[in-house]
Amino acid sequence: MAGLVAAGKVVKFLDKNAFSALRMAKGKHWLINRRLCIKAEDSKAQKPSSPSPAPPFRVPGHKPSDWDKKFLLWTGRFKKVEDIPETVSFEMVDAARNKMRVKISYLMIALTIVGCIIMVIMGKRAVARHESLTTQNMERKARWREEAARAQAKP
Known part of the structure; x- marks a missing residue:
């Protein structure tokens, strides 16, 4: 205790x-x-207040770019380009972009797996033909030695 x-x-x-x-x-x-967020009263008096360039109230909306429109089409939000309104919410565009990121990552995963399978198949075929990096290197070095011997014998 x-x-x-x-x-x-x-x-x-x-x-x-x-x-x-x-x-x-x-x-x-x-x-x-x-304490760090509060401004001193005299610092406000020294700086003249400048008018803000944007109005205080803005209509929520985002004008989609051409890529954004393609993403909205590819993700199935809209059927045709003509169906896409002039302004859409930023959340909708962001969701379409995220969905495309996921689709592209799945595509890259699939392509990587396909590439690995192709490399395994090609490697097995090379083994069946008795090809390996060691034999290729030995053949190349033997060829170089022969060329060097020919070059020394010529002059």
């Missing part, structure tokens, strides 16, 4: 005097600290 009391005092001391993970776990007051 005395150990728990001593541990509690140590935790309280650390909580008051030092920033610790225990302070973050204890409450959410560390999230509300806004």
